[in-house]
Every structure is written in C-alpha cells, then in structure tokens.
Amino acid sequence: MKALIAMSGGVDSSVAAFIMKKKGYDCTGCTMRLYENDMIGKDLLDTCCSLENTQDARSVCDRIGIPYKIFHFENLFTEEVIEPFAAAYERGHTPNPCIECNRCLKFDHLYSKMDEAGCDVLVTGHYAMITYDEEKKRYLLHKARDAKKDQSYVLYMLTQEMLSRICFPLGEYTKDEIRKIAAENGFVNAQKHDSQDICFVPDGKYGEFLERYRKTTYPEGDFKDKEGRVLGRHKGYVRYTIGQRKGLGISAECPLYVTDIDPVSNTVTLGKNEDLFSNELIAGNINLISVDRIDEPMRVKAKIRYRQTEQPATVIMTDEDHIKVTFDEPQRAITKGQAAVFYDGDTVVGGGTIIG
Numbered sequence: 270m271k272a273l274i275a276m277s278g279g280v281d282s283s284v285a286a287f288i289m290k291k292k293g294y295d296c297t298g299c300t301m302r303l304y305e306n307d308m309i310g311k312d313l314l315d316t317c318c319s320l321e322n323t324q325d326a327r328s329v330c331d332r333i334g335i336p337y338k339i340f341h342f343e344n345l346f347t348e349e350v351i352e353p354f355a356a357a358y359e360r361g362h363t364p365n366p367c368i369e370c371n372r373c374l375k376f377d378h379l380y381s382k383m384d385e386a387g388c389d390v391l392v393t394g395h396y397a398m399i400t401y402d403e404e405k406k407r408y409l410l411h412k413a414r415d416a417k418k419d420q421s422y423v424l425y426m427l428t429q430e431m432l433s434r435i436c437f438p439l440g441e442y443t444k445d446e447i448r449k450i451a452a453e454n455g456f457v458n459a460q461k462h463d464s465q466d467i468c469f470v471p472d473g474k475y476g477e478f479l480e481r482y483r484k485t486t487y488p489e490g491d492f493k494d495k496e497g498r499v500l501g502r503h504k505g506y507v508r509y510t511i512g513q514r515k516g517l518g519i520s521a522e523c524p525l526y527v528t529d530i531d532p533v534s535n536t537v538t539l540g541k542n543e544d545l546f547s548n549e550l551i552a553g554n555i556n557l558i559s560v561d562r563i564d565e566p567m568r569v570k571a572k573i574r575y576r577q578t579e580q581p582a583t584v585i586m587t588d589e590d591h592i593k594v595t596f597d598e599p600q601r602a603i604t605k606g607q608a609a610v611f612y613d614g615d616t617v618v619g620g621g622t623i624i625g
Contacts, residue, residue, distance in 0.1 A: 271295045272436065273388040275379060276329070276337075278322025280458045281394030281439060283329040284447045287454060288438040289392050290333050297386060298330040299338040301379060303346040303370075304469055325458045332455065340382060342374055349373035351469060355479055361530035362606030363510040365423070365575070366467055372426045380431065390436045397421045398440035399432050408432035410558050412615040415443040422575050425610045425620030426556045476508035490535035492519060495528070495544065503537045506530050512545055512602030526602075546599035552592045552609040552621030559618045562586060569611040569618055571596065573603055579612050592621055 272294040274286040290296050300323055323339065330337035350369050357364035375393065383391045396413035397420055408429050413419040427435065439447060451459035470478045480486055487505030494500055501519045503509065508516075513527040519539065526545055529538035550573070557563070563586045570579035571594055581597040594609055603623060610620035 270390065271297070271386075271388040272390045272392050273379075273383045273386055274298045274335075274392045275375060275394070276300050276326040277394070278325040278458060278461075279394065279463070280448060280451045280456065280461055281396075283326070283394075283456050283458055284442075284450050285392055285394040285438050286329060286335065287333055287450065287456075289436070290335060292438075294390075296333075296335040296392075297338060297388065298326060298335055299340055299379070299382070300326050301346075301374060302339055302341045302343060303374070304343055304351075325461070328457050338386075340379065342378055345378055346370070346374060351482065355482055357606045358475065358479055358507045359532060360605075361506065361532045363604045364606040365608055366469075368423050368426065368608055371423055376427060376431055376435070380434075383434070390434050392436045392438065394439055395420045395424060395437050396439050396444075397424055397437045399435065399437060405559070407559065410617040411440070412612075412617075413437075413440045418444050421612075421617050422572060422608065422610045422620075425558065425608065425617055427558065428556065429558075432558070476505055479507050480505075488535065490537065492517070492539050493536050495538060495540050500525075500539055506532055506535060506537050509537050511604040542601075545602045547603050548596045548599040550594045550603050550609060550623050551587070551625040552594060553590055553624040555586075555590055555592050555619060555621035557619035559613060559616055563592065563618075567618070569613060571609055571611050573600060573609050573623065574607055579610075582611075584611055584618075590621075591624075592619075 272289045274289060274296055276282040276286060276298045286296055286298050327337050350366050350373060353369060354364050354366045380391055396415055396418040398411040398413060400409050400411060402409050410421055410424060410427060412421050448459055487507050489502050489504055490506060492500040492503050509527045509530060511527055514524060517525060519525055523541060525539040526542055527537055528540040528544045563584055566583045566585045569582055569584050571582040572579040580600060583595045584592050587593050605623050607623050608620050609623050611618040
C-alpha cells in the first residue's frame with residue numbers, strides 16, 4: 270500500500286509520516302506551497318509555507334527514508350481560499366479559511382495528486398479518527414482521543430469516498446505522546462510550537478491584510494446602537510466581527526459589543542452582551558457523514574466555533590442544502606461565515622456554513 274503524506278513541517282504531520290512508514294506503507298511526503306512572501310506583506314518565517322518549515326519536512330523525510338515532493342498550489346489557494354475569505358469579510362461575515370483550505374486544497378487538489386502519484390491513501394496530521402460501520406455501510410468521522418487537540422470540527426466536509434481513502438494516524442495519540450515519538454527519533458521539529466493564526470494573516474491584522482490584498486482602503490463609518498443612534502466612528506467594517514469588544518474606541522456606561530455589521534450602509538451596530546444571544550441558526554452548503562438526510566428533527570450536540578464546547582440542539586433539513594439548528598439554550602455571537610458542526614456523542618453527524 271502506498272501513502273501520500275501531507276507534511277507542513279510541523280511535528281504532527283512528521284510523526285504521521287513516521288507512523289505510516291512503521292506500519293509498512295510505501296510513503297511519499299509532500300508539502301503544499303500556497304503563497305509567496307509578497308502576498309502577506311512580510312517574511313513567511315512562522316507560517317506553513319516558510320523555507321524553514323519546508324526544510325524541516327524534507328529533513329524528516331530524509332531521516333525516515335522516504336521521498337519528498339513540493340506541490341505548487343499558489344494560484345489555487347488564491348482563487349479558492351483567499352478570494353472567498355476576502356469576499357466573506359466584505360459581506361460582513363467572519364469566515365474560517367482553514368476549513369476552506371481543507372475542503373478545496375488538501376482534500377480536493379492534493380487528494381487528486383494521490384492518484385497521480387499512484388498512492389492508495391492520503392495521510393494528514395489531523396487529530397481525528399475514521400471507522401467503518403458495517404451496519405450502516407458508512408464511514409464515520411470521530412473525535413480524537415486527545416480532546417484538547419481534536420480537529421473533527423474542521424473536517425466535517427469529508428465525503429464517504431474521501432473517508433474511504435484518508436488516514437488520520439494521530440487520532441489515537443495525545444500531543445505529548447506525539448512529541449515524545451518525534452524526540453525519540455531525532456526529528457528537528459520535536460519541540461516546534463503549534464501555529465495558532467490563519468497562515469496568510471500570521472499577525473492577525475485582517476483589516477490590513479484585506480487592504481493590501483484588495484489594494485484599497487475601507488472607509489470609516491458610523492457605530493450605531495440598535496435604535497440607530499450614532500455612537501462614534503469605526504475604522505472600516507471589515508476590521509470587526511460579531512461579539513467583538515476590544516478595539517472599538519467607544520466610551521459608554523456599560524461594555525459594548527459588535528452585534529451587527531452592514532456593509533451596504535457601512536455601519537457597525539453595537540449593543541449589550543445580552544443582545545448577542547440567539548437560539549437558532551440556518552446552515553448552508555451542508556455535508557452529512559453519519560446519515561444520508563435529516564428529514565425528521567434529530568437531537569445532536571452542535572458547536573458554532575472551533576474552540577466552543579458543543580451544545581444540545583435539534584436539527585432538521587429545510588431543503589436539500591440547508592439545516593435549521595435550534596439550541597436548547599441561547600448561544601452567544603452566532604456568526605455568519607463560521608461552521609456549525611453536529612455531533613452524536615464523539616461521532617460527527619455533519620455540518621455546514623452559518624448563513625443566518
């Protein structure tokens with residue numbers, strides 16, 4: 270069996286390659302090159318496309334004795350991840366580009382490279398698990414053993430065909446165990462820190478990135494309250510997201526938070542914390558894993574952002590590509606552009622993009 274290993278230069282994907290090699294797979298390591306330095310306006314030192322990370326991935330491949338390739342996906346990454354990211358912010362949404370990178374790059378274009386390379390499986394360093402349910406005749410996606418590292422949330426878009434040819438060897442391990450394996454085998458990245466930010470906006474300054482990418486400036490506008498009274502001036506609506514409190518520059522008797530963003534009128538609405546709570550949402554562009562459809566109300570645990578603990582809810586499909594989610598308790602800052610992912614225990618039922 271031949272395996273194509275997606276390697277970022279980090280410790281997780283490096284140990285994934287080591288585990289697959291140890292299992293007897295004929296492995297080839299590879300790195301996706303996604304952008305050049307000038308795209309993000311700074312050196313790529315701490316990002317997944319840095320020269321250092323590429324060298325680290327190659328070093329690990331040399332150490333365990335497998336070939337290494339680099340795939341140039343710069344144009345695809347711009348078209349399918351960065352452009353939708355910018356367009357979403359311009360609609361007043363807050364997208365999750367890591368999910369789109371998984372959907373469009375890793376599990377589409379890189380997935381296709383698996384066949385071109387004559388490989389049987391695509392391997393990544395994600396913390397998640399895949400099983401096959403003989404009774405349902407379906408592949409299932411599960412949370413990882415290490416709850417703190419679980420990445421099933423960003424993998425809900427995987428189809429049955431993909432799940433049949435993808436392997437997540439880290440799902441049964443804790444992060445500490447992975448670092449120990451790397452150290453025992455002399456990997457240069459055994460103690461490398463995990464990346465936390467969006468790779469093409471490593472400084473977290475989304476407004477500055479968007480202005481640089483679009484070659485424009487986003488004009489100031491009004492902060493308003495929900496009654497329409499002007500509270501002050503914002504610095505461009507793309508610099509704000511639902512639930513934000515810091516950086517508003519508004520003095521008030523009580524804390525104020527962003528509760529709505531209207532690109533058409535160029536206004537950002539501010540309100541109290543209680544104004545952020547809602548118990549319903551609509552998700553579109555859905556993908557279901559553990560079931561074919563949800564035609565009757567289904568009890569699940571749902572999460573609306575990566576770091577959130579999933580919450581009790583009822584879901585039902587309203588049409589072929591939309592799901593209505595009703596939470597038992599109101600949720601704070603439900604944000605358009607983020608993913609809503611549904612669980613049955615540790616099994617991913619499916620998910621979609623929040624659109625309303």
